[in-house]
Amino acid sequence: MTIIGATSLMSSKIELATMKISAVRVTPIAIKDPALLNAAGVHEPFGLRSIIEVVGANGMVGLGETYGDAPVLDLLTRVKDSLVGLSAFDLNGLLGMVIAESKLTKTAHIEMELAPGSMGDNLTSSVFSGFEVAFLDLQARTLGIPLVELLGGAVRNKVAYSAYLFYKWDASVDPEYAPDPYGEAVNPAQIVAQAKKMIEQYGFESIKLKAGVFPPDEEADAIKALKAAFPNHQLRIDPNGNWSIPTSIRIAKRLANDLEYYEDPTPGLEGMSEVYKATGLLQATNMVVTSWDHLKRSVELNSVQIVLSDHHYWGGLRATQALARTCQAFGMGLSMHSNSHLGISLMAMTHLAASVHHLTYACDTHYPWQSDEILVGGKVPIVGGCVHLTDKPGLGVELDQAKLADLHQAFLTCRIRTRNDVTQMQKFRPDWSTVKPRF
Amino acid sequence: MTIIGATSLMSSKIELATMKISAVRVTPIAIKDPALLNAAGVHEPFGLRSIIEVVGANGMVGLGETYGDAPVLDLLTRVKDSLVGLSAFDLNGLLGMVIAESKLTKTAHIEMELAPGSMGDNLTSSVFSGFEVAFLDLQARTLGIPLVELLGGAVRNKVAYSAYLFYKWDASVDPEYAPDPYGEAVNPAQIVAQAKKMIEQYGFESIKLKAGVFPPDEEADAIKALKAAFPNHQLRIDPNGNWSIPTSIRIAKRLANDLEYYEDPTPGLEGMSEVYKATGLLQATNMVVTSWDHLKRSVELNSVQIVLSDHHYWGGLRATQALARTCQAFGMGLSMHSNSHLGISLMAMTHLAASVHHLTYACDTHYPWQSDEILVGGKVPIVGGCVHLTDKPGLGVELDQAKLADLHQAFLTCRIRTRNDVTQMQKFRPDWSTVKPRF
Numbered sequence: 001m002t003i004i005g006a007t008s009l010m011s012s013k014i015e016l017a018t019m020k021i022s023a024v025r026v027t028p029i030a031i032k033d034p035a036l037l038n039a040a041g042v043h044e045p046f047g048l049r050s051i052i053e054v055v056g057a058n059g060m061v062g063l064g065e066t067y068g069d070a071p072v073l074d075l076l077t078r079v080k081d082s083l084v085g086l087s088a089f090d091l092n093g094l095l096g097m098v099i100a101e102s103k104l105t106k107t108a109h110i111e112m113e114l115a116p117g118s119m120g121d122n123l124t125s126s127v128f129s130g131f132e133v134a135f136l137d138l139q140a141r142t143l144g145i146p147l148v149e150l151l152g153g154a155v156r157n158k159v160a161y162s163a164y165l166f167y168k169w170d171a172s173v174d175p176e177y178a179p180d181p182y183g184e185a186v187n188p189a190q191i192v193a194q195a196k197k198m199i200e201q202y203g204f205e206s207i208k209l210k211a212g213v214f215p216p217d218e219e220a221d222a223i224k225a226l227k228a229a230f231p232n233h234q235l236r237i238d239p240n241g242n243w244s245i246p247t248s249i250r251i252a253k254r255l256a257n258d259l260e261y262y263e264d265p266t267p268g269l270e271g272m273s274e275v276y277k278a279t280g281l282l283q284a285t286n287m288v289v290t291s292w293d294h295l296k297r298s299v300e301l302n303s304v305q306i307v308l309s310d311h312h313y314w315g316g317l318r319a320t321q322a323l324a325r326t327c328q329a330f331g332m333g334l335s336m337h338s339n340s341h342l343g344i345s346l347m348a349m350t351h352l353a354a355s356v357h358h359l360t361y362a363c364d365t366h367y368p369w370q371s372d373e374i375l376v377g378g379k380v381p382i383v384g385g386c387v388h389l390t391d392k393p394g395l396g397v398e399l400d401q402a403k404l405a406d407l408h409q410a411f412l413t414c415r416i417r418t419r420n421d422v423t424q425m426q427k428f429r430p431d432w433s434t435v436k437p438r439f
Numbered sequence: 440m441t442i443i444g445a446t447s448l449m450s451s452k453i454e455l456a457t458m459k460i461s462a463v464r465v466t467p468i469a470i471k472d473p474a475l476l477n478a479a480g481v482h483e484p485f486g487l488r489s490i491i492e493v494v495g496a497n498g499m500v501g502l503g504e505t506y507g508d509a510p511v512l513d514l515l516t517r518v519k520d521s522l523v524g525l526s527a528f529d530l531n532g533l534l535g536m537v538i539a540e541s542k543l544t545k546t547a548h549i550e551m552e553l554a555p556g557s558m559g560d561n562l563t564s565s566v567f568s569g570f571e572v573a574f575l576d577l578q579a580r581t582l583g584i585p586l587v588e589l590l591g592g593a594v595r596n597k598v599a600y601s602a603y604l605f606y607k608w609d610a611s612v613d614p615e616y617a618p619d620p621y622g623e624a625v626n627p628a629q630i631v632a633q634a635k636k637m638i639e640q641y642g643f644e645s646i647k648l649k650a651g652v653f654p655p656d657e658e659a660d661a662i663k664a665l666k667a668a669f670p671n672h673q674l675r676i677d678p679n680g681n682w683s684i685p686t687s688i689r690i691a692k693r694l695a696n697d698l699e700y701y702e703d704p705t706p707g708l709e710g711m712s713e714v715y716k717a718t719g720l721l722q723a724t725n726m727v728v729t730s731w732d733h734l735k736r737s738v739e740l741n742s743v744q745i746v747l748s749d750h751h752y753w754g755g756l757r758a759t760q761a762l763a764r765t766c767q768a769f770g771m772g773l774s775m776h777s778n779s780h781l782g783i784s785l786m787a788m789t790h791l792a793a794s795v796h797h798l799t800y801a802c803d804t805h806y807p808w809q810s811d812e813i814l815v816g817g818k819v820p821i822v823g824g825c826v827h828l829t830d831k832p833g834l835g836v837e838l839d840q841a842k843l844a845d846l847h848q849a850f851l852t853c854r855i856r857t858r859n860d861v862t863q864m865q866k867f868r869p870d871w872s873t874v875k876p877r878f
Binding site for chain 1 (some may be wrong): 458
């Protein structure tokens with residue numbers, strides 16, 4: 001007699017014990033970065049990331065990625081061993097441990113401009129989100145399902161990203177920079193050339209220009225040139241709060257018919273509110289509303305109409321789903337911010353974005369600027385401007401341990417421990433200061 | 440050679456196919472209800488619920504419970520067969536199907552006062568949440584873990600509920616009512632006796648009085664009597680929006696030092712805002728902020744300081760977790776509302792509440808008023824005012840098919856198809872009208 005029912009029942013149950021975490025590895029890496037210019041200064045020749053491997057008792061490994069700056073790396077390292085024995089489902093337990101450890105010892109560190117991995121306010125979220133993604137990845141791999149299923153399932157099977165343009169120097173400016181295919185971009189014509197190259201390769205349908213670098217009218221000229229070259233693309237400009245209120249209002253009037261949205265023209269919730277009142281141009285932010293604590297005041301002032309979410313800031317994937325519901329309830333749009341990152345973060349962003357009904361714009365990503373990767377098969381493909389979900393389990397990517405070891409070696413030999421675009425700029429311009437807004 | 444690693448790896452994976460839904464059953468039931476009085480009228484002798492069984496290809500069954508009123512039952516029934524073949528993880532797919540079906544045919548129905556199962560605005564949420572709980576229960580049973588683990592894990596192992604007091608008639612008022620152990624309660628002394636009986640049995644540490652029935656000063660007298668009898672208990676009063684603004688302000692002044700919060704004294708966001716401005720007494724609601732659409736205006740007006748969440752209203756368990764984050768961000772407290780319900784809804788509320796950091800008050804439940812139950816072993820125990828989580832898989836309760844059949848038979852023979860406390864009251868008081876606020 002064959003008891004088919006009982007057999008299939010047993011094979012369909014996983015053992016709880018297999019979801020216990022047996023080891024956690026945190027590996028800091030340094031990835032080559034071009035000389036990208038921004039309001040703070042210039043990117044250093046290496047960006048720092050932490051790669052997280054959470055090993056289940058079943059031998060499977062969940063992957064996570066977050067900032068590699070010293071404060072984040074320190075807290076990741078202090079927390080990781082205490083996670084052994086926790087269930088991969090216990091995200092609230094994980095959060096409790098991260099918060100408890102963050103209160104035990106305050107890491108002495110200086111906050112660096114535009115370096116989220118150095119920000120005290122972001123610290124627990126930066127650490128939690130790296131682990132949370134790895135916990136969810138381990139859950140999903142164990143279940144044999146894509147991670148997005150744990151977020152309620154995909155409402156879209158591909159996620160659109162935007163072409164993220166930067167003013168930049170050619171690598172020849174300093175021997176520490178690795179050569180990159182894009183070369184110099186310090187004027188509108190070079191920005192248009194950069195856009196053409198990037199769109200030809202990746203197929204993006206939205207374009208974001210990182211601004212706040214050159215005199216504002218020159219940057220507005222670049223938007224006008226992009227509009228002429230790409231009349232059907234959605235355009236955005238992001239001066240990183242480096243413009244005064246009058247400058248922001250003046251440039252908004254020049255670009256009123258050219259922009260999909262205006263990202264962080266000026267500092268502070270009050271300043272953003274004044275600019276919006278004066279211009280009526282939709283404003284997005286990843287600077288003045290970067291955590292749950294900022295939402296109430298922003299709603300009161302109507303400072304921003306679009307939140308650029310980031311699971312590294314907002315407390316992980318599930319929390320960012322909650323943010324999406326909140327934005328919808330308060331009549332705000334939602335898109336997604338990025339910092340320099342590799343494919344694990346890209347796939348976490350993609351699974352998250354695929355699960356969110358209320359995602360109203362193409363997401364940002366620095367990914368085309370990164371030549372390094374730690375994944376089997378190399379870089380995640382971006383096709384037609386989109387990252388496509390697959391039916392592979394978890395995040396759908398595998399770690400290449402040899403490449404991870406190489407980039408860890410690069411971390412060990414590189415002098416950088418916390419991102420500092422300001423001092424990097426001072427190498428080239430000794431009188432560079434951090435005064436804001438500059439224009 | 441024994442390949443231990445490979446074996447344990449295989450046994451720890453579930454087959455995706457086993458998570459496909461192979462059948463969905465929706466069973467309407469009628470449960471005995473006492474003659475509880477409220478602002479709309481009086482409870483009918485039966486309350487209606489729908490019991491949902493979602494059967495996985497692995498033979499396991501996930502349980503859900505929601506309203507049994509005609510509009511909800513109709514949509515549940517129209518949707519259920521289209522769920523066959525869906526993955527139990529695909530909550531977004533489920534939501535899409537519920538919304539699509541709800542748009543196909545508008546059920547002709549009349550909205551009844553204080554009958555959420557008859558409300559058009561609640562319809563898709565009432566239906567989705569019943570299925571969502573069953574989907575999550577099926578996921579958790581298949582994984583062999585408590586449902587709370589799928590919500591991020593428990594931050595507390597027991598959930599506190601409040602004693603929910605009602606003015607009521609004795610069952611002898613009409614032969615359709617079944618005898619109940621509480622008898623009549625139409626004055627302060629009888630309300631105190633009801634509280635004593637309920638607290639003795641269940642150990643509640645908070646007390647809520649459903650008001651809006653008798654002249655407001657008599658109801659305030661009942662609160663004063665409860666305060667004298669239970670000086671260490673938290674007290675709440677809920678007139679269901681049946682008091683005018685002046686009445687609400689006047690009674691608030693009488694009860695300012697007696698209440699934990701003031702629930703829905705007067706109708707509308709504007710009215711609630713005026714009462715709060717005049718009294719400064721914290722106000723809770725399950726009437727003026729009952730969905731995501733109401734939050735923005737409430738925040739603008741500061742109408743309520745505490746949201747009484749309800750996963751049947753707010754789009755399910757995951758959505759209610761998001762609501763908790765939103766309330767925290769906007770400085771609002773969170774508790775939980777109930778309607779007449781059985782143990783499946785109680786356990787869904789309990790797993791949800793156990794997962795939410797930002798749960799700031801004991802939850803409401805009508806459960807002590809229900810003598811019927813459909814669970815193996817009978818009613819879920821409430822001890823020390825709390826429902827305790829167990830380590831049983833899923834919701835932790837099993838359906839008793841014989842009891843379900845009995846209560847379905849009760850549904851078939853009872854005349855009620857949509858709750859209507861107004862017409863029930865008119866049986867006893869032919870001149871009863873729906874004018875609001877009454878006092």
